[in-house]
Amino acid sequence: MEGQGRETFALELDGIVKRYGNLIAVDGISLRIAKRQLYAVLGPNGAGKSTLISIAMGLVKADSGHVRLNGASEAAGLSQVGLCPQELVIWEGLTVWEQLLFMGSMHGVQRTIARRRADELLEALGLMDKKRVMASALSGGMKRRLNIMLALMHDPSVVILDEPHAGLDPQSRIWVRDFLKNLSADKTVIVTTHDMEETEKIADRAVIIDRGRVLAEDTPSNLIRSVYPAHLLELSLDGYGSQAEEITKLLAAGFPGLMQQGRMLRAESDNPLRLAGQIRERLTLAGIRDGNGEIRIRNANLEDVFIAMTGRGLRE
Numbered sequence: 001m002e003g004q005g006r007e008t009f010a011l012e013l014d015g016i017v018k019r020y021g022n023l024i025a026v027d028g029i030s031l032r033i034a035k036r037q038l039y040a041v042l043g044p045n046g047a048g049k050s051t052l053i054s055i056a057m058g059l060v061k062a063d064s065g066h067v068r069l070n071g072a073s074e075a076a077g078l079s080q081v082g083l084c085p086q087e088l089v090i091w092e093g094l095t096v097w098e099q100l101l102f103m104g105s106m107h108g109v110q111r112t113i114a115r116r117r118a119d120e121l122l123e124a125l126g127l128m129d130k131k132r133v134m135a136s137a138l139s140g141g142m143k144r145r146l147n148i149m150l151a152l153m154h155d156p157s158v159v160i161l162d163e164p165h166a167g168l169d170p171q172s173r174i175w176v177r178d179f180l181k182n183l184s185a186d187k188t189v190i191v192t193t194h195d196m197e198e199t200e201k202i203a204d205r206a207v208i209i210d211r212g213r214v215l216a217e218d219t220p221s222n223l224i225r226s227v228y229p230a231h232l233l234e235l236s237l238d239g240y241g242s243q244a245e246e247i248t249k250l251l252a253a254g255f256p257g258l259m260q261q262g263r264m265l266r267a268e269s270d271n272p273l274r275l276a277g278q279i280r281e282r283l284t285l286a287g288i289r290d291g292n293g294e295i296r297i298r299n300a301n302l303e304d305v306f307i308a309m310t311g312r313g314l315r316e
């Protein structure tokens, strides 16, 4: 039974702990990531994402806990993993094509196979016309795309990408989004990211970690539903100038579900239209000019969940 279960997991982390002096970077994380899916690791700066990935790759040794890659202990599984680090690892003096073949030869990939694979990757990430161009002449977003290709030249079954969305221009963002989604049809793709919008669009599952611990793990839509089952109503205080404080006090007294978040009052509601009407009525009664246009009703997104769970914005 146990052996059978293992075959379905690309990565299993069991009770991982990592300390740096007094700081606990990873505080007992256990995760099972099933094969052939796109899995996002989310967390604010310093949450422990990179440390966890480095431990999964065998680059950093955990103080305790176990890692299994494709059912094997990490050393046995590493050749099946491709890592795309946060920093660009590119040889500026080689052309795009030369780098891909060079990476293939470093992994011992047969030359004809490497050439075919390099062509497929160039096609899939939209860089075919840059094949003969020096890496130093590529734009930032193109370099990041090349960085992803280099992690795939040995055709690993598990690909780990540390912040693949960081610093991408809109065009590169679309290439990377489509590429990762397609890749996850037959490989396990694990990304660490701050990009909630991308995660919502492409991830099959996501884990939110903070201070080295797992806060929640599920599909993006279940994560959202679990925290915000209803709609969100938001009242922006920006248009009210010096009356903002008075309005906050007035509405807090009448609508206990309304919470202040910065320059916004926010409530969750099954009937946001009715609530909006009640809020407007209250404001009118108090002689405050119609708040029409200041109220917005929307569905919650992953960023709302992240802020609710970690108490922090993404880039704080």
Ligand SMILES: Nc1ncnc2c1ncn2[C@@H]1O[C@H](COP(=O)(O)OP(=O)(O)OP(=O)(O)O)[C@@H](O)[C@H]1O
Pocket: 020, 023, 024, 025, 043, 044, 045, 046, 047, 048, 049, 050, 051, 052
């Ligand atoms: N080599 C190290 N020595 C000492 N402390 C470290 C080391 N590596 C990481 N840390 C600390 O461990 C904690 C977790 O860091 P980590 O880089 O894993 O977080 P992260 O979630 O990847 O953050 P970011 O989103 O900023 O990349 C941080 O407090 C960091 O300062």
